[in-house]
Amino acid sequence: MDTRVPEIKTVDAPDGLEGAGFFATSMEKVVGMARANSLWPLPFATSCCGIEFMATMGSRYDISRFGSERPSFSPRQADLLMVMGTIAKKMAPIVKQVYEQMAEPRWVLAMGACASSGGIFDTYSVLQGIDRIIPVDVYVPGCPPRPEQVIDGLMRIQDLARNESIRRRNSPEYQALLASYNIK
Numbered sequence: 001m002d003t004r005v006p007e008i009k010t011v012d013a014p015d016g017l018e019g020a021g022f023f024a025t026s027m028e029k030v031v032g033m034a035r036a037n038s039l040w041p042l043p044f045a046t047s048c049c050g051i052e053f054m055a056t057m058g059s060r061y062d063i064s065r066f067g068s069e070r071p072s073f074s075p076r077q078a079d080l081l082m083v084m085g086t087i088a089k090k091m092a093p094i095v096k097q098v099y100e101q102m103a104e105p106r107w108v109l110a111m112g113a114c115a116s117s118g119g120i121f122d123t124y125s126v127l128q129g130i131d132r133i134i135p136v137d138v139y140v141p142g143c144p145p146r147p148e149q150v151i152d153g154l155m156r157i158q159d160l161a162r163n164e165s166i167r168r169r170n171s172p173e174y175q176a177l178l179a180s181y182n183i184k
Helices: 027-036 048-057 092-101 112-117 147-163 172-180
Strands: 017-019 022-024 041-045 080-084 107-111 138-140
Touching: 027 147, 041 048, 041 092, 048 080, 048 107, 048 112, 048 147, 080 092, 080 112, 107 112, 107 147, 112 138, 138 147
Parallel strands: 041 080, 080 107, 107 138
Antiparallel strands: 017 022
C-alpha cells in the first residue's frame, strides 16, 4: 500500500498590487482564478474510460485537489462536460442536448480515443469523434487514458478557464463557432 501523502495544491495569487493589509487586481483575474479552481464536471461515461475516471476520483489520484470533487449529474449545475467512451450516433443528440443545457461558461473534455475519434470502432453506428456535434476544448488521448492523463487534461481546462476573458463568450468569433455546430 502506498503510504505517501499526496501533495497539497496551493493557488497562486493573481498579479496585482500588494501592500500592508490590501491586495488589488483586476476583476477578470479574480473571476478566472475562481472558475479554474471550482470546476464542476458532468461525467458522460459510456465505456472503459469511465472506469479510469472513477479511478481518478479515488483517493490515490484525488481529483478534488483541483476543485472538481463534486461531479454534477445535472447539466444546469455543471460547467465541464467530460465525454468518455464510445458515443453511438443514436446518443449524439443526447450529448448535444446535455451540452446545450449547460450554462455558460462551459468547457468540454473528450477523454479517450473513442470520444476523440471513434477509436477502433470505425462502423456505421459509432460517432467518429464528439467534435462533430459539439466544440471540444481539450482532448485526452489513450485507450483508455491513465488517471494522470485525465488530471493533465483537467489542468489544461483550468488553464483555459483561468486565462479566458470574461467577454470572450459574447464575441462574434465564439458565436460563429456555436453557429457552425448549429447551437443557439
